[in-house]
Ligand code: SF4
């Protein structure tokens with residue numbers, strides 16, 4: 363799995379962008395998005411997914427279940 | 436392009452702007468009333484030197500200078516119950532997502548364009564929409580760009596303090612003129628009801644622990660700044676039932692760590708803001724509750740009462756929102772040439788005017804000293820600035836309130852009423868709204884007023900006074916007070932204490 367940003371809720375505050383250890387977050391068309399290929403759910407870096415912890419709008423950075431669970435290499 | 440703006444609009448601009456339409460600015464208030472040259476007892480002389488002509492802190496200077504904010508810092512590292520990040524924050528003059536976000540390059544160009552057109556723009560602040568120090572690269576890049584071209588513009592920033600200790604040295608290296616820290620508590624027990632969480636060391640921390648870390652970092656940052664001689668102001672939001680009593684303690688804590696001013700602002704809270712406090716019905720204080728707390732803290736420290744909580748990125752002065760003239764699109768097309776000469780000439784002119792205002796007031800006060808009375812009254816003044824009674828009652832978007840006693844006149848705050856006579860909206864119930872906002876005042880000074888509102892004001896016990904049109908405010912106020920005392924003596928009127936007044940709710944978002 364990976365995290366994704368619910369774009370209708372994102373205020374584009376950019377707080378998550380610099381927190382991501384994998385540089386998976388970027389701005390696109392006025393909201394922020396997560397590159398599923400880069401997101402590791404913060405596994406290997408932090409106990410909590412950073413985007414979730416810093417986001418001011420609850421339930422905006424959520425698990426994207428359409429992807430398989432991330433496997434640490 | 437700019438040339439055109441200058442020739443066509445300069446005169447108008449001068450008129451509107453010179454008239455003290457500053458944003459979020461504040462006065463030194465307190466014992467040393469504005470323009471007095473002596474330092475307040477509890478302020479170090481070197482601090483007073485920096486402060487007395489400061490556009491944000493001297494009420495005198497405030498009538499003539501303006502500050503602007505640029506929204507370059509969208510990210511935040513804490514959550515407050517009075518803030519909803521989707522909207523412009525009504526409590527901390529922070530623009531929210533509805534305000535235009537700028538890159539440091541856009542922001543600096545905007546600042547230079549505005550400063551060249553509006554010579555009274557002397558202070559540039561970064562306050563959000565998030566926390567400037569949660570966006571350190573953007574904040575400091577903006578400072579760097581501006582200080583290169585316009586070293587005469589004072590820089591300031593406003594922070595929640597969580598990241599402050601990490602950036603004090605950078606702040607010092609940019610010659611930042613002053614830093615504002617929002618301190619709503621020094622007791623984590625109280626803090627947990629204001630801050631649901633903070634983002635700290637890669638974790639979301641909640642409850643008492645979050646408030647404990649926040650207050651420690653705020654106090655540490657404050658101490659580090661004052662050690663380096665950087666002016667430090669503290670803002671507090673007064674939240675009745677949560678921190679209202681506690682703010683006296685906050686006042687002591689910040690003063691002992693060297694903050695030179697403490698600005699207590701009323702909570703602005705309404706359900707439509709979508710904030711936790713707005714939704715759970717937490718009320719803001721009334722005008723008298725706010726004044727009582729400010730008075731109580733005044734003995735401890737100089738209070739600021741000038742803060743208007745207006746929209747932070749409003750260009751220009753005092754509530755007048757000129758942002759539309761300076762949209763990013765228009766700015767990016769402009770050829771900006773920084774007009775240092777013009778700015779200097781204007782500012783010298785302003786100095787002369789200020790001195791005239793002060794002299795007029797001093798002259799009037801001179802023979803008041805002989806009088807003795809414990810009568811204190813409040814008066815409301817409709818003004819466009821320049822320290823004069825020069826606004827039509829129906830055009831006033833806010834009233835300045837002065838307290839008069841045998842000690843003289845003292846500015847004690849603003850009352851927002853927004854446009855009451857603007858055709859089309861709310862004319863029916865507008866006048867009662869105005870009356871409620873200045874209900875604790877004995878009189879209202881105006882440049883002009885219609886017959887109808889005049890009668891209604893009288894019926895409400897407020898004396899509409901237009902005889903001081905275009906005179907100096909404080910000089911007129913003292914004159915009026917002398918007459919008032921004389922009338923009490925002769926039995927013509929009986930002095931009664933007036934009731935309380937409303938603080939207008941709603942974010943200051945001009946269309
Ligand atoms: S969960 Fe971690 S790795 Fe994935 S996007 Fe969020 S911050 Fe980046």
Ligand code: SF4
Pocket residue numbers: 367371372373374375376377378379394413416417418419422423
């Ligand atoms: S922190 Fe949340 S609201 Fe802010 S940009 Fe990231 S997803 Fe959007």
